[in-house]
Every structure is written in structure tokens, then in C-alpha cells.
Amino acid sequence: MVKPVSKILVVSVDALQLRSTLRGLSAATRGEANPFGIKFLGAASRQEALELLHVDGEVQALMAAHATDRATFDARNLIRAARALRPELDLYVIQSGMPDHTATEHWLADQVEGFFHADERDYRGWWRVVQAQLQKKSRTPFYDALKEYVAMANDSWHTPGHSSGDSLRGSPWVDDFHSFMGDNAFRADLSVSVDMLDSLLDPKGVIDEAQALAAQAFGAKRTYFATNGTSTANKVIFQTLLTPGDKLLLDRNCHKSVHHGVVLAGAYPVYLTSSINRRYGLFGPVPKAVIFAAIENNPDAKALILTSCTYDGLRYDLAPIIAAAHVRGIKVIIDEAWFAHARFHPAFRPTALESGADYATQSTHKVLSALSQSSMIHVNDPDFDAHSFRENFNMHTSTSPQYTMIASLDVGRRQAVMEGYRLLSRTLDLAAELRQEINATGVFRVLELGDLLSDEIQHDGVQLDPTKITIDISKSGLTVEEFQQELFDKYHVQVEKSTFNTVSLLLTIGTTRAKVIRLLDALQRIAATKRVPRKLYRVPEITCATELHFLPRDAYYCNGELMAMIDDDEQPNPALIGRVCADQIVPYPPGIPALVPGQVITMENLRFLLGLMKSHKRTDMHGVVYDGYLPCIRVVTQTEAKSLTRLPI
Ligand SMILES: Cc1ncc(COP(=O)(O)O)c(C=O)c1O
Structure with missing residues (x-):
């Protein structure tokens, strides 16, 4: 396993203090076990410290020299800025002189993990405190207990029935599943009978601890x-x-x-x-x-x-x-x-x-x-x-x-907590590079914030998470289906989702440079084929207005009746217009319902759904029931409608 590196940034405007502190800390740690790979580095000003925090994702903690008389250095601004930049950092103050217990010092105490005293030069003690905090923050109480339990090799006389995988192992029929998943997938598949693993439904032990650590991490x-x-x-x-x-x-x-x-x-x-x-x-x-x-x-x-x-x-x-x-x-x-x-x-x-x-x-x-x-x-x-x-x-x-x-x-x-900043910085760099190179194909274009916002939200302060990339493919000469198929069949690339003229990519901390290179290679090759742009079939206009006659719950719990979406001439069934839907009808992805229970069905709704079903065969349509080949929707019966409370318009 790769060993971690944990850099501790020491900040002091006093060059002598900075040098002696760095020297003292390094000497104190020499020869000690160092599981977190602690290293010390220095910054001689607030600005230098913030720049380092910005560019170096391996910095895990900051020790800022602070003088009470403020003649030397007031650490408060730095602490505030460091917290704002990276809330997961451990922050410490190296206090000079006697602390005054004013409100501002209390504020400082609320913001930091702890204080050291400059005159004491107890570098070994400081290092132990920093290491202990890293240990605390990086704990995985539930995962550790799970590993420990598996290592105990206890006999299972409880659920699940595969009994640590024993029901599968060696079977002429299903051993393959066991080997495919791996031993630990089954050994770690345990149940609430195992006391030391706590209970998700009433956590008092390791799950409780893990949740508390998560609360701290996510604010x-x-x-x-x-x-x-x-x-x-x-x-x-x-x-x-x-x-x-x-x-x-x-x-x-x-x-x-x-x-x-x-x-x-x-x-x-x-x-x-x-x-x-x-x-x-x-x-x-x-x-x-x-x-x-x-x-x-x-x-x-x-x-x-x-x-x-x-x-x-x-x-x-x-x-x-x-x-x-x-x-x-x-x-x-x-x-x-x-x-x-x-x-x-x-x-x-x-x-x-x-x-x-x-x-x-x-x-x-x-x-x-x-x-x-x-x-x-x-x-x-x-x-x-x-x-x-x-x-x-x-x-x-x-x-x-x-x-x-x-x-x-x-x-x-x-x-x-431990490497999110570093990995996300890398993901952001890859996203920026990808955006630039996709645009450089001259065929594909990444939609930027201005493209994505419709007029009515242009001034609402909306921002874009750049790790989600939406590409306009309309100049490629391919339909979205053909484009996705080619990416998949020829280049082994699977995208997140699509609309009639866009595909969306999701970049995460698992996105690697190799994946970026392969994707760009695919896009460049497709672009180089110089197909003539085709007119893309537009999905019918997405519907907006929702006229709700009954509470969704009231409509949903009706027995209802199934009504066909199309008539004998394969046209939108006029008998459905004005009826109240009893289910959610959801094109998936993206999983946003076109109709909700209690909603009055309009011709616009029906045309939208039928158009989507015709043009986007890959889109699932949750809620639509097939009577043979006939797509149907469950609606509230006329009799049921009479017994329900009508909502005010
Ligand atoms: C906005 C939104 N909320 C909730 C969910 C459901 O999340 P999950 O898949 O974790 O159940 C999704 C899933 O796509 C989503 O897009």
C-alpha cells in the first residue's frame, strides 16, 4: 500500500522562530514511527501560507505563530482564511507571551484544534499532539471493526444464509460467483447478530462513531x-x-x-x-x-x-x-x-x-x-x-x-477528509483540460454556464460544477444514439446521460488521466470523420404546468383504471385528456416525473410522453403499463374522483 504523506505547515513571520521550530520539530520526529508520513514545511507570511495551502493538497495541518501583543503576528486572519479555504485542516496556534482571555482569544480557541507555547519548545510534545489528531480524524471505526471481525474467523450460526460464503465455495454451479466477488465480499457480509458491529437502526458503537466523524467532516x-x-x-x-x-x-x-x-x-x-x-x-x-x-x-x-x-x-x-x-x-x-x-x-x-x-x-x-x-x-x-x-x-x-x-x-x-482537496484539485484540472480539448475538435462543444442557463435565471447567481460536462454533439453528423453507440462499441466509453443533442460526462475523484486521454482520442477520431451535420429530431417540448386536482396521496391510493395512451389510429387518446393521473410517469433518466399522481393529463403531456417513447427508445418510462403492445396510464375513475376532495385551483 502506498504510504501517505502528511505535511504540516509552520507559519511565522519571525525567520529565526520559523527556522528553529522547523529544525526542532524535524529533530523530534527523527527515528519515531511515522505512519502518516508527517513532514514539516515553513511559510514566512500569511500570503505564502495561503498559497501553499492552495497548491499543496498534502498539507494536513497548519501551526501559526501568534503573538498576543500583535506586534509580531496576529494569526487570526490566517486561521480564518485557512478555515474558509480548507475546513478539513487541523489548525494550531503557537502562542507567544501570555494569552489574554478576551473575546477574540475565545474566538481563536473555537476555530483551532489546539495551542502550543512558543517559549516551551516542546517539539516532541507538539508532534505527538498533531499526530494524535491526524489519527483521530482519519479513523474508520466501522471499517476497522469489520476487518477485525473478519480476521477473527468466527463460525457463522446466523444470517446471511451463505454463511461467510461457505454455501457457494466449491459448488459446481455457483462457485464462479464466489470467486468473481472474492472471499471478503462474503466474509464481510454480516448481520446485526454481530454485536461488535453495532446496529444501523440503533447505533451506539462503531456506527455511531463513524456517523459522528462524518458529521464533523461534512459540517x-x-x-x-x-x-x-x-x-x-x-x-x-x-x-x-x-x-x-x-x-x-x-x-x-x-x-x-x-x-x-x-x-x-x-x-x-x-x-x-x-x-x-x-x-x-x-x-x-x-x-x-x-x-x-x-x-x-x-x-x-x-x-x-x-x-x-x-x-x-x-x-x-x-x-x-x-x-x-x-x-x-x-x-x-x-x-x-x-x-x-x-x-x-x-x-x-x-x-x-x-x-x-x-x-x-x-x-x-x-x-x-x-x-x-x-x-x-x-x-x-x-x-x-x-x-x-x-x-x-x-x-x-x-x-x-x-x-x-x-x-x-x-x-x-x-x-x-484526508485527500479530498488534492484529488478534487486534480479532477478540476482534468475537467479544465477536457473542456479545452473537446472544444478544440471544432466539432464537439462543451456547454458553459452561459449556455446552460435559460434567460429567466441569468441573474440568479447560479454557478456550474465544472466536473459535470455537457457536450453539444449536433455538429458531429451523428444522432445521440449513434454517437453513444460508437463511443461504446469502438472506444469502450460509457457516458452518464444524454438529451437529443447533448451527452453528459461525470468526472469524479476516480477520473484518471488515462481515461481522459482515451476519451479525447475517441472524440478526435469521430470528429476527424467529418460527417455532414444532420438535423436532430427534437424531443417534443418539455411540459411545465402542473394542474393538481387531488392530493398526490389521495390519487395514488385510488384503485383507478388503466387507459390507453393512444387510440385506434395510433394518435394521442383524446379520452385521456382531462383525466387525473394516479401514478407517477417518469422518463428515466433523468428521473423527473412528467406526470404526478393527482395531476390532470393534458394533450401537451401526452404528446410529450408519446414523442419521447417514439424517439428515445432507450429511455425507461416508469409508471407506464403495457396491455400487450398498448401503453396505458392508470387514472382515477370518475366515481373515485367524485369521492375525493378537490384542491383549490
Ligand atoms: C437529484 C436526485 N436526487 C436523488 C436521487 C436518488 O439518489 P440515489 O440514487 O442515491 O437513490 C437522484 C438519482 O439520480 C437524483 O438525481
Whole structure:
């Protein structure tokens, strides 16, 4: 295994002090076991220190000389700037003279991990403190316990039934699965019977510790590990905050899990119409003016949920939105499914929690090193009801969670804290290079922020996460399907998603230079074939307006009836127009419902869905039922409609 390097940056404007401290620290550590690869380096000014923190992702801690009389150096500015740049750093103050216990010194104490006294020159002691803190921060309590348990080679007299893989090993039929997955995949697949591995449903041991470390890392008061993705995380929060009939303000084009949460919680949704970039068929953020108006007009709303950043990397200027909601006592939930990395590089900050959100849900698995379905729920709500949350969390969580997923969240957090900044800096460099080289093909063009924003959100302070790259392929002479097929068949490249004229790439901390080179090679070769650009078939206009007749929950729980989407002439079935949908109809990807339960079906909706089904055969259409070849939608019957409470228009 590669050994880590942990650089400790010592900052002093006093050249003599800097030199003697560096010398003293290096001498003190010589000959000591050094598992974290601690090295010391110096900076002679605030500016030099900040530059080093910026460019050197291996710096893990900073020791700043600080004089109480401030004649020599006031470390407060540096500490403030270092915290803002890299919140995961360990910060220490080397105090000269006697500390005065004024408010400003208290402020300093709140911001740093600890103090040393310059005159004592106890370098060995300082080094021990720094090392102990690195040890504490980089711990993986759950993963360690899991490894320890596996190493004990205990006999399994409990679930799962494969019994540490013994049911598969040596089988003439299924041994192949065992060898493909590897021994430890089965040995580490354990159950709640194993006391020393704690319980996800009532954590008091190593899971509790791992969650506490995650809360600290992500800037939350509490963090919960969710093993059924952000899809479940959103539902848990809704059920905690909302009782049936409570108003929820939500981006109409939120992920389908949010709309499922509305059904489960029995919420009264107030849909906020998001911006749409029709040129590229992309949903964007809800305009600020729409959000502010909704908050103003619905002071009785209990919660607001927005997606930031979106699938395409667009993120809100959240602070003023959250502040406006809080003035009305509305709780704010931010779906950060695509933004779990944000805390670990200033290019992506502020995060939702840093902007004041009460809850943030993150698919750690989408962008950091966690296994699929492994997500986190971060909580900063000052009125948090831990008991109610726990009940709802447990309602949605299997009593047999996958332990390797929990371990992957523990490890994913460790990595983000210890090397997230360095890896994200590399990812950002690769993204910049990729953008430039893709544009240099003269055929493919990366959409920049200005291209992605529709007119109505141009002045909303929206920013772009540059690790999400949307490429306009319309000059390539290929349809999106042909382009994706060629990339896959000839070049072994699989992209994240597409629209009728774009494909999207997701760069993460796992993106390597080799992958970038291979992708660029593929794009250059495709570009070199100089095909004549073709007219691309536009997907029918995405629909916006949502006329809701009944609460989604009321419509969903109707028996309903199936009605065909097309008539005998294969035209949109006119009988469906004006009927109320009972299910969610969701083109996937991107997973944004075209119809929600309780919504009146319009000709526009139907044309959009049928057009999509014809032109995008690869898009799944969740919610559509096939009666033979006939696509149908479940709608509320006329009799059922009479018995439901009609919502005010
Ligand atoms: C905005 C958004 N929220 C939530 C989810 C669900 O996340 P998960 O796959 O972790 O369940 C997705 C998935 O694509 C998403 O795009």
C-alpha cells in the first residue's frame, strides 16, 4: 500500500522562530514511527501560507505563530482564511507571551484544534499532539471493526444464509460467483447478530462513531448513513417534518423520490416551476423570483426542497433563499445527490449546510468512493426531533443492511477528509483540460454556464460544477444514439446521460488521466470523420404546468383504471385528456416525473410522453403499463374522483 504523506505547515513571520521550530520539530520526529508520513514545511507570511495551502493538497495541518501583543503576528486572519479555504485542516496556534482571555482569544480557541507555547519548545510534545489528531480524524471505526471481525474467523450460526460464503465455495454451479466477488465480499457480509458491529437502526458503537466523524467532516450537527440511496433519504426527512396535509414547496422537477415522498407523507405540494433550457432539453434551477414568491404566498408551508446542484451541475445561490424561508419558519432541505464532494474544495462551496440548510441529502456513492446506494443525511435543523427521525429512518431501512456499504461510507469520508482537496484539485484540472480539448475538435462543444442557463435565471447567481460536462454533439453528423453507440462499441466509453443533442460526462475523484486521454482520442477520431451535420429530431417540448386536482396521496391510493395512451389510429387518446393521473410517469433518466399522481393529463403531456417513447427508445418510462403492445396510464375513475376532495385551483 502506498504510504501517505502528511505535511504540516509552520507559519511565522519571525525567520529565526520559523527556522528553529522547523529544525526542532524535524529533530523530534527523527527515528519515531511515522505512519502518516508527517513532514514539516515553513511559510514566512500569511500570503505564502495561503498559497501553499492552495497548491499543496498534502498539507494536513497548519501551526501559526501568534503573538498576543500583535506586534509580531496576529494569526487570526490566517486561521480564518485557512478555515474558509480548507475546513478539513487541523489548525494550531503557537502562542507567544501570555494569552489574554478576551473575546477574540475565545474566538481563536473555537476555530483551532489546539495551542502550543512558543517559549516551551516542546517539539516532541507538539508532534505527538498533531499526530494524535491526524489519527483521530482519519479513523474508520466501522471499517476497522469489520476487518477485525473478519480476521477473527468466527463460525457463522446466523444470517446471511451463505454463511461467510461457505454455501457457494466449491459448488459446481455457483462457485464462479464466489470467486468473481472474492472471499471478503462474503466474509464481510454480516448481520446485526454481530454485536461488535453495532446496529444501523440503533447505533451506539462503531456506527455511531463513524456517523459522528462524518458529521464533523461534512459540517453537520448529526449525520446518518442511509443504505438505500438518497431516494430513501429524502422520504425519511419528509416523513419526519410533514404530517398529512402539510404544505411542501418543491421544485416540480425534483427527482422522483421527492414526489414519492409527497405521497408517503400525504403532503400538499406547492410546485415551483423550474427553468428549462429548451435548446438542449435540460431542466435548470427554479428562478429565484419564483421561490421568493412561493415563500411569500405560502407562509404556512412547513418545508422547501430544492436540488443543488442539478444533474447537469447547476447550483443555486442558496444563502438568500434559505434566509427567506427561515424568516417564515420554513425548513429547508437540499437534495445534494450530485454534490457530496462539495465540502472538500472551495471551487464548489458554499455547501447547502454552509448556506444555512436544515437538511442535506447526499448520494455519497455518486461522486465519492462509496458503494452504490450508500448515501448520507446531514442534519443542522435547530429543532431536530431525533426520536421522530429515528422512527422514520427505521421505517425505511432494512433490518439487514449491507455492512460493506456502511464500511464504504466510513472509508469514503476518511478519503474525502484526508485527500479530498488534492484529488478534487486534480479532477478540476482534468475537467479544465477536457473542456479545452473537446472544444478544440471544432466539432464537439462543451456547454458553459452561459449556455446552460435559460434567460429567466441569468441573474440568479447560479454557478456550474465544472466536473459535470455537457457536450453539444449536433455538429458531429451523428444522432445521440449513434454517437453513444460508437463511443461504446469502438472506444469502450460509457457516458452518464444524454438529451437529443447533448451527452453528459461525470468526472469524479476516480477520473484518471488515462481515461481522459482515451476519451479525447475517441472524440478526435469521430470528429476527424467529418460527417455532414444532420438535423436532430427534437424531443417534443418539455411540459411545465402542473394542474393538481387531488392530493398526490389521495390519487395514488385510488384503485383507478388503466387507459390507453393512444387510440385506434395510433394518435394521442383524446379520452385521456382531462383525466387525473394516479401514478407517477417518469422518463428515466433523468428521473423527473412528467406526470404526478393527482395531476390532470393534458394533450401537451401526452404528446410529450408519446414523442419521447417514439424517439428515445432507450429511455425507461416508469409508471407506464403495457396491455400487450398498448401503453396505458392508470387514472382515477370518475366515481373515485367524485369521492375525493378537490384542491383549490
Ligand atoms: C437529484 C436526485 N436526487 C436523488 C436521487 C436518488 O439518489 P440515489 O440514487 O442515491 O437513490 C437522484 C438519482 O439520480 C437524483 O438525481
